[in-house]
Amino acid sequence: MDWTKTISAKAGGAHIGAADLTADLARRYAPDLLLLALYGLAFAALHWAAHPWGGGGFFSLWYPAAGLRFAALWRRGLAITPWLMATELCVDAMTGALPLTGSGVIHDSISIMRPALAYAAAIAIARSMAGRLSGHRGESGSEPVTAAPMRLGIAALLAPVLNALMFVPLELALPPTAGPSAIRVQLVVSLTGLALGDLLGIIVLAPPLLSLARFYRSAERRALTMPGWRLLVPGAVILGASMWLTVALWRAGLGAQPTPLLLAGAWIGLRHGRTAAWFTILAVVALFLPYSAGPLGDGERLNLHLSLAAVAIVTWLSGCYADTQKIAEDMLARRNRLLFQAERLKTLRAMSVAVIHEISQPLSTLAIEAGHLKSRTADLDADIAQSAALVDRKAHTLSELVRRLRRFGGRSVDEPSPLPLCMLLQSSVQMVAPELRSAQCQLVLAPVPPDLTVHAQEIELSQALVNLLRNAITAAADRTVRMSTQMRGDDAVIRITNAVSARSAPPSASGAGMGIGVIIARTIVEAHGGMLVRDDEPGFVHMVVSLPLHSPRSGTET
Structure with missing residues (x-):
């Protein structure tokens, strides 16, 4: 939603009227404005619904608007943060808050903008922490915090805490105010209430909102999955028994004892994942x-x-951990299947x-005899001479093919060597010609x-390019695949492009349905010191392979 850049670009172009500029802006940003308007209406309604759980001196202990804010930031990206803050300011101004x-x-305005800023910071911290751990541990997924479920779970817990912690320095930096809205109880109690209300609002409301967003944005409109009823029956029995025990202890004068619900929530989350964990939290919240x-x-x-927050935290993190595992x-x-495929390729190579x-020996003899036959029949009947020439060409073609296969299968492929890029591309194109x-x-x-020459293993790089070409052929909407090469600095850049329709599956999703071809290609390219990236634009998918040149030299892109 960068309106300033758009207006500047329009103003710097040809003469354009104000009406045209207004129409273009309206057409470009109407969906975002509609979403912000819907967000404002929903935020106002949820903010009003939180009033019964307010108290003297602390914020609402049940604040569902926090879940709406968190879901919007998580789904739409952190760039929308200023627009959410502006929308919430407008809502509070119109409702009199x-x-x-x-x-x-100024004091009240900054206090209203603080939660969105804290939530954006929490989401950025969770994603950054996961990215660093993923970089250290690799993409194996063995580190729980690097997977998407745990990133979401950690951000959901971190956002309310960070919002409460940011309250203190902002209050100290702002001039003091007096009035009916000033806090009259201890600061710790007030901030605890703030964190509790936001936490419960996020955990209860954000997951279903994010699930609905994924459902409606999915091109395939896959149904929302739920655990089987047979698996849910034991969890429902355990949850019902723990809720009954909690209520019984409450009525006996022992207060809110969260231990039974903690144990039940942990078991259900670890057993069935986030979806069942969320329904468990919803049942507990709906009761109390x-x-x-x-x-x-x-x-x-x-x-x-x-007590409710303790149950929600344990249950939610248990479900996130189960989904991560x-x-x-x-x-x-999937990696085991890749290793199995590699072993099969190794056996096939030996065969x-x-x-x-x-x-090879009989074929060499055949090629020699075919050449001799061609020379002896050159002065005979034209049909015989033409047939002899055809046999000679086919024999030489087969000999060249066997020579290339011997080079691929021999020990020389285990050692990288200078490889002309034109030969690599021509060889890859020939391999996919039948497809x-x-x-x-x-x-x-x-x-x-x-x-252009790279230092590489020919068979491995050929396999990488063949995999990418196969994906492009499968997904090409206009039945055309384009391949180009250029030099960029000290790298050779190979670009494979295909057009895609709105409902086409991405190239990475083709081939056994798991993107194994792209995974193998990326592994091979990175082993050669290069990089494989996907660079999309509307209507087209570009798979870009960068490989270091064998003899780096200066020059412009060709």
Whole structure:
């Protein structure tokens, strides 16, 4: 939503009228403005719904608007933070929560903007922490915090805490204000209530909102998955028994004892994952929230919500951990399949070497005799001479093929060597020629500079390019795949491009349905000191391979 850049770009172009500029801005940003308007309406409604759980001197102990804010930032990205803050300011101004006059306008405005800023910082910290751990441990998924479920879980817990902690320095930096909204109880109690309300609002409301967003944004409209009913029955029995025991202890005068619900929530989360954990939290909250909105004392209400928060945290993190472990197991299984495929390729290579050894000598003899036959029949009947020439060409073609296969299967491929890029690309194109014909697809290969050379293993890089070409052929919406090469600094850049339709599966999703071809290609390219990235634009997918040149030299891109 960068309106300033858009207006500057328009103003710097040809003469354009104000009406055209307004229409272009409206067409470009109407969806975002509509979402912000819907966000404002939902935020106002949820903010109003939190009033029954407020107390003397502390914030609402059940604040569902926090879940809406967190889901919007997590889904739409941190760049939307200023727009959310502006929307919340407008909502509070229109509802009277933010007085537009008086000495406390700046103080109250910053207090309203603080939560969105704290949430954005918490999400950035969770993602950054996961990225650093993933970089140290690799992409194996063995580190729980690096997976998406745990990133979401940690951010959901960190956001309310960071919001409460940011309250103190901002209050100290701002001029003091007096009035009915000033805090009259201890600061610790107030900040505890703030964190509890936001925490419960995020955990209860954000997961279903994010699930609905993924569902409606999915091109395939996959149904939302739920654990099987047979698996849920034991969890439902355990949850019901723990809720009954908690209520019984409460009525016996022992207060809110969270231990039974903690144990039940942990078991259900670890057993069934985040979805079942969320329904467990929803059931517990639905049981106790109406009671806590009644005529309770501030201390009793705060104590009850502390127990609710403990149950929600344990249950939610247990479900996140279970889903993370499932992701790690799936990744490990996929890598095992890759290793199995590598072993099969190794066996196939050994078999091909044996076959090549057996046919190379007879084929060499055939090529010699075919050449001799061609020379002896040159002055005979034209049909005989033409047939002899055809046999000679085919024999030489087979000999060249066997020579290349011997080079691929021999020990020389284990050692990198200077490899002209034009030879690598031509070899890869020949390998996918049958698939091009079968898919009725054409491959447009731009001229390759003959002096571009990389230091590589030919068979491995050929496999990488073949995998990328196969994905492009499968996904090409216009039955055309384009391949071009250029030099960028000390690197040779190979770009494979195909057009895609709105509902086409991405190239990384083709091939056994797991993107194994792209994973193998990336592994091979990175082993050669290069890099494989996907660079998309509307309607097109570009797979870009960068490889270091064998003899780096200066010059411009070709």
